[in-house]
Amino acid sequence: MQLRLARSSYFYHHARANLADKYVTVRRSLAEIFESNHRCYGYRRLQASLARQSVTISEKVVQRLMKQEHLIAARPRRRRFGSYLGEISPASENLVNRDFHAEAPNEKWLTDITEFQIPAGKVYLSPIIDCFDGMVISWSIGTQPNASLVNTMLDAAIKTVPDANARTIVHSDRGAHYRRPGWLTRISNANLVRSMSRKGCSQDNAACEGFFGRLKKELFYPRDWQTITITQFIREVDAYIRWYNEKRIKLSLGARSPIVYRRSLGFNA
Numbered sequence: 078m079q080l081r082l083a084r085s086s087y088f089y090h091h092a093r094a095n096l097a098d099k100y101v102t103v104r105r106s107l108a109e110i111f112e113s114n115h116r117c118y119g120y121r122r123l124q125a126s127l128a129r130q131s132v133t134i135s136e137k138v139v140q141r142l143m144k145q146e147h148l149i150a151a152r153p154r155r156r157r158f159g160s161y162l163g164e165i166s167p168a169s170e171n172l173v174n175r176d177f178h179a180e181a182p183n184e185k186w187l188t189d190i191t192e193f194q195i196p197a198g199k200v201y202l203s204p205i206i207d208c209f210d211g212m213v214i215s216w217s218i219g220t221q222p223n224a225s226l227v228n229t230m231l232d233a234a235i236k237t238v239p240d241a242n243a244r245t246i247v248h249s250d251r252g253a254h255y256r257r258p259g260w261l262t263r264i265s266n267a268n269l270v271r272s273m274s275r276k277g278c279s280q281d282n283a284a285c286e287g288f289f290g291r292l293k294k295e296l297f298y299p300r301d302w303q304t305i306t307i308t309q310f311i312r313e314v315d316a317y318i319r320w321y322n323e324k325r326i327k328l329s330l331g332a333r334s335p336i337v338y339r340r341s342l343g344f345n346a
Contacts, residue, residue, distance in 0.1 A: 103132060104146055107139070111148045114325065115317070117295035119150050125332035150294075168256070172272035173248045177284040179208040182344055183238050185246045186214060187285035188230070190222050190254070191293075195302040195310055202292075202314060203227050205234045205247075206285050211327060212335035212346075213288070213318050218311045227254040228263060235267045239345070248272040250282055292317060 110126045111118055118126065120139040127134065143149075179185045185208035193200045203226045204216035215233035219226045231247075238245060247269050249255040255273070264271055274281030296317045302310060323336050330338040339346040 100138075100142060103127070103134065104142055106130065106132065107142055107148060108146055111143075115295045115320075116148075116299060117150050117291075121328055122326055122332070123148075125326060125328060129332065168251050168276075169271035169273040171248075171275060171281060172246055172270065173208075173281070175281060175283065177208045182207055182209045182212075182339065183240075183243050183245045184209065185248065186234065187282055188227070188247065188249050188255075189282055189285045189289070190226070190252070191289040192222070193293075193297060193310070193314075195305060195307070197302075197305065197307045197310065200307060200310055200314070201226060202289075203230045204285075204288065204318070205230060206288050207335075208284060210330055210335040210338050211284070211288065212322055212339070216315075216318055218314055220307060222254070224254055224257055224259050228259050231260065231263050235263065235269075238267070244268060244270055246270045246272050248274070248282065250274045250279075251276055292321075 106127060107123055110123055114122075114126075120136055120143055123143065124134070124136055124139045127139070173185060173187075177185070177187070187206045187208065188204065190201055190203045193202070198220060200218060200220060201222040202216060202218050203222075205214040206212070207214050214237055215230050217226050217230040217233070247264060249272075251273050254260060255271075261271075263269075279286055292314075296313065305313070322334065324334050326332045326334055327338075333341065336346040
């Protein structure tokens, strides 16, 4: 049996098949990187991860291979927890004023509370984010958004500051947790400086909101939590934050994690 196929057409399709084969190893590497990083890396961070393995390919090729391999990063959703109970005490000045840049660690810290609803119940996360590199300095996770949650987090963060006279700015929204005696006493005793967003203006704490968005997009929304207990869920969030600090690369840090970035600059991490 003979096929009525032009010689040029045969060699064209044969060459195309061979061309596709040269990405077999790259496809495998892409899938492994994607799966081992909470299925959240887009093409830029996948390209950067490949470059660290001495594999250099263009962004367009990475995008095409991701599409062919069905490597689709999770998309964000919008939902905010609010703890504002009115002006129960005087608010601090907005010292950060949407300038989330810092020249060194412990210049500006951001904090807030976010809520997770799973079938087993509600869970709350309270972190402190360093503007220098986005590192999560400390965090507490619990089932009540109360003073104990934020005070425990602040106590842990204070222990990380080597210089008692650093005058670190701690920026928050105008929630009740940040206006109660326990919080105010800790701030004063540690020589920290309070800063607060304007009323109803989440953009004033956008860098902290951005962390919550990434956490929920990469960990919370893609997964089914039906059979997960609150204790198990807390362990999952805790493990994510540790991965975020230690391994998750940020392109703005030269494709390094916050801890690796700090060490490269000679800072303790």
